[in-house]
Amino acid sequence: MHYNQHPRFPQNFMWGASSAAWQVEGAVAEDGRTPAIIDLNSKTKAPFADNSIAADHYHHVKEDVALMAKCGFSSYRFSLSWPRIIPASNGEVNQAGISFYNNLIDELKAHNIEPIVTLYHYDMPLWVEEELGGWKSRATIAAFEHYARTCFEAFGDRVKYWLSINEQNMQIAYGDWLGVSKGCNDWFRDQWRVNHIINLCHATAVNLCHELVEGGKIGPVPGMVPIYPASSHPMDQIAAMNAEEFTEKIWNDTYVFGRYSNFLQAYWRNNNIDPGIEPGDEELMASAHIDFIAVNCYRSNTAKWAPASAKPQAYQLNKTGEKGKLVFPVVPGAYQLVRNPHVEYTDWDWEIDPVSLRYVLRYLWDHYQLPLMVTENGFGAHEHKDENGEIHDQARINYLRENIFQLGLAIEDGCEVISYNPWSFTDLLSTGNGIEKRYGLVYIDVTDDELNQAQLSGVVPPCTRIEKDSFTWYSKLITSNGTEWGGDISHGC
Ligand code: BGP
Numbered sequence: 265m266h267y268n269q270h271p272r273f274p275q276n277f278m279w280g281a282s283s284a285a286w287q288v289e290g291a292v293a294e295d296g297r298t299p300a301i302i303d304l305n306s307k308t309k310a311p312f313a314d315n316s317i318a319a320d321h322y323h324h325v326k327e328d329v330a331l332m333a334k335c336g337f338s339s340y341r342f343s344l345s346w347p348r349i350i351p352a353s354n355g356e357v358n359q360a361g362i363s364f365y366n367n368l369i370d371e372l373k374a375h376n377i378e379p380i381v382t383l384y385h386y387d388m389p390l391w392v393e394e395e396l397g398g399w400k401s402r403a404t405i406a407a408f409e410h411y412a413r414t415c416f417e418a419f420g421d422r423v424k425y426w427l428s429i430n431e432q433n434m435q436i437a438y439g440d441w442l443g444v445s446k447g448c449n450d451w452f453r454d455q456w457r458v459n460h461i462i463n464l465c466h467a468t469a470v471n472l473c474h475e476l477v478e479g480g481k482i483g484p485v486p487g488m489v490p491i492y493p494a495s496s497h498p499m500d501q502i503a504a505m506n507a508e509e510f511t512e513k514i515w516n517d518t519y520v521f522g523r524y525s526n527f528l529q530a531y532w533r534n535n536n537i538d539p540g541i542e543p544g545d546e547e548l549m550a551s552a553h554i555d556f557i558a559v560n561c562y563r564s565n566t567a568k569w570a571p572a573s574a575k576p577q578a579y580q581l582n583k584t585g586e587k588g589k590l591v592f593p594v595v596p597g598a599y600q601l602v603r604n605p606h607v608e609y610t611d612w613d614w615e616i617d618p619v620s621l622r623y624v625l626r627y628l629w630d631h632y633q634l635p636l637m638v639t640e641n642g643f644g645a646h647e648h649k650d651e652n653g654e655i656h657d658q659a660r661i662n663y664l665r666e667n668i669f670q671l672g673l674a675i676e677d678g679c680e681v682i683s684y685n686p687w688s689f690t691d692l693l694s695t696g697n698g699i700e701k702r703y704g705l706v707y708i709d710v711t712d713d714e715l716n717q718a719q720l721s722g723v724v725p726p727c728t729r730i731e732k733d734s735f736t737w738y739s740k741l742i743t744s745n746g747t748e749w750g751g752d753i754s755h756g757c
Contacts, residue, residue: 270747271672278378278683279742280332280339281705282640284385284430286315288692289345290724291322295360298351300387301398305443309583312698313715319692319699319708320727325368327729331706332689333375335735336743340372341558341639341685343382343430344419347389350411353396362418369422380558380639380685381419382427382485383412383469386435386442399444399458402542408465412472420477427558427639428466431487432459433515438579442695456532456539463518464545467552474553481555484519485639486512488561488624494602499569503599507567510598516557520632522550556682557628560640564620566604572597582612583696585646589613612644612701618666625674625681635680641667642687644694644701647732655707655732661751664734665741669753672746686738690729705735 286302292315293299306314321328332340348361372379388398396403416426436459439445448454466484473482491507493500509527517525523546524539532539573596580591590613592601603609607617625636643663647655664686675681691704698712709728718725740748 270749271669271676273672273675273746274682275745277681277745278339278637279745280337280341280377280380280683280685281689282341282685282687283321283689283692284343284382285345285348286318286343286385286387287694288319288321288342288688288690290315290317290320292316294322295348295364296351296358297345297348297361299390300345300347301390301393301443302386302388304390306693308443309696309698311712311716312696312700313693313712314719315693316719317710317715317724317727319690320724321690321692322364323724324727324729325364326371328690329368329371329375329377331729331731331735332372332377335705335739337375337377338742339378339380339683339685340689341380341382341427342368343385343387343427344415345387346384346411347387347391349414350389350407351391353391355407355410357414357418365419369419373422378425378683379423380425380427380637380683381415381423382430382639383415384408384428384465385430398447399461400447400454402461402464404461405464405468409468409472412469413476416472416476416480420473420480424477424479424481425637426469426473426477426480426482427485428469428482429462430485431560432462432466432484433512434487435462436515437511438581440578441581453535453537456537460539460541460545463549466519467522467548470552470554471548483554483556483558483634483637484515485558485560486516486519487640488512488559488628490561490564490620490623490627492564492566492604494566494568497569500567503569504567506595507565507599507601510595516628516632518549519554519557520634522552554634556635556637557632558637558639559624559628560687561621561624561638562641562687563615564604564607564617564623565601565615567599568602570594570596570598570600574600581696585611585697585701587611587613610644611646612697614644616643616663618663618670621667622670622674622677625671625679626677629674629679635682637681637683637685638671639685640687641684642703644697644703646700647702647707649707649709649730653730655730657732657734660732660734661737664738665749665751666754668741668746669749705732705738706730707732
């Protein structure tokens with residue numbers, strides 16, 4: 265294959281960054297917002313801070329959008345908080361919540377930044393869980409429909425790119441981490457009923473978007489971790505295919521083809537699993553046609569065969585940021601994940617593998633031939649200010665440079681990719697390691713200890729924004745539409 269020295273990006277390519285409401289906003293009890301299930305989950309991650317304050321984006325909206333504009337963004341991917349918009353079971357719309365997002369969207373549009381908006385990024389209102397039964401109950405579908413309709417009607421005049429549900433696959437495949445399995449007695453079987461209800465919510469949102477938003481486009485957001493076989497042993501290839509099915513392919517096939525795959529139906533039959541499909545469900549799923557696939561991709565995994573006699577092992581993520589604490593899963597008779605000797609690892613034991621982004625874009629384009637956008641990709645690290653109050657995050661620059669180069673190669677390979685939004689714009693709360701695990705182009709000058717103390721004192725810290733070196737580097741790259749790379753590229757070799 266022959267490539268230009270640097271890959272070329274389309275003229276109208278959208279460059280931005282990404283966030284999620286519960287991880288960035290804070291202000292969890294302000295202006296009528298009620299608790300979300302993820303608020304409670306975040307309280308189980310001590311000594312790290314919970315999401316009460318996070319990056320305090322709620323009180324820094326204008327400043328944050330001004331920084332995005334300064335960096336040169338043409339897109340920003342964020343999520344809406346369901347309990348800020350529909351705080352109680354009477355279904356009344358909280359106008360203060362609508363105003364908050366109206367201001368954010370207007371501010372973005374005023375700076376020519378395209379909003380890319382996720383409906384659901386883990387913050388189900390607690391009232392949905394307690395009064396309706398949450399994802400375990402079909403009553404949640406109507407509540408979600410009301411919420412989605414409210415969002416499309418309120419913001420659809422300005423928001424044209426919508427995302428339905430963030431990482432449904434990860435919420436199911438790793439149900440404990442985000443608390444989705446809470447309250448289920450038999451997660452092995454129950455996960456498929458929960459999954460089916462989420463699929464019906466996704467399908468409902470897709471159809472509503474097309475009905476209510478003029479020119480509106482909507483897609484799902486799978487968390488993609490490409491799986492490589494550990495060797496050329498034939499059974500390692502089957503193991504990689506199994507891991508791919510059970511962590512991502514099952515979901516992507518359902519979104520694109522509007523039906524459960526033969527692989528999944530056979531698995532249900534062989535294991536006596538009833539996913540709770542009722543009359544009309546299959547028609548609803550088949551009627552929901554997505555417009556694009558949004559991709560979250562940080563890393564790759566490597567799979568090896570695991571015989572039926574192998575000892576099962578649950579996946580244990582690294583909860584401290586001390587290297588070597590992640591435990592890979594073993595699924596007897598299907599696969600096990602193993603360390604990849606060809607890549608380096610972050611302090612949280614995530615593979616640093618830029619080629620995985622090219623692979624995943626190629627994979628999705630080849631399988632589904634739908635436009636793609638990158639909604640998450642990024643480097644989590646421990647970070648501190650130096651004596652001059654600056655943050656020199658060269659490791660993040662290296663990660664982003666290599667990943668964006670691979671994204672460019674995927675585009676040169678023929679993939680249709682419309683936008684790149686790394687995680688995250690500012691530092692924000694990680695799913696399990698507070699603000700200690702930082703991803704931002706912009707530093708939030710607060711620690712987990714300070715956030716914990718602020719909760720006791722009731723005084724919100726200033727959460728000062730400081731541009732990291734990666735902010736300046738990214739700005740040069742995106743304002744030149746991918747020509748100013750500011751350093752050498754390893755070409756993945
Ligand atoms: C994705 C989630 C994000 C974000 C990111 C980084 O799976 O969509 O919400 O948190 O992962 O993960 P973590 O915060 O665990 O480092």
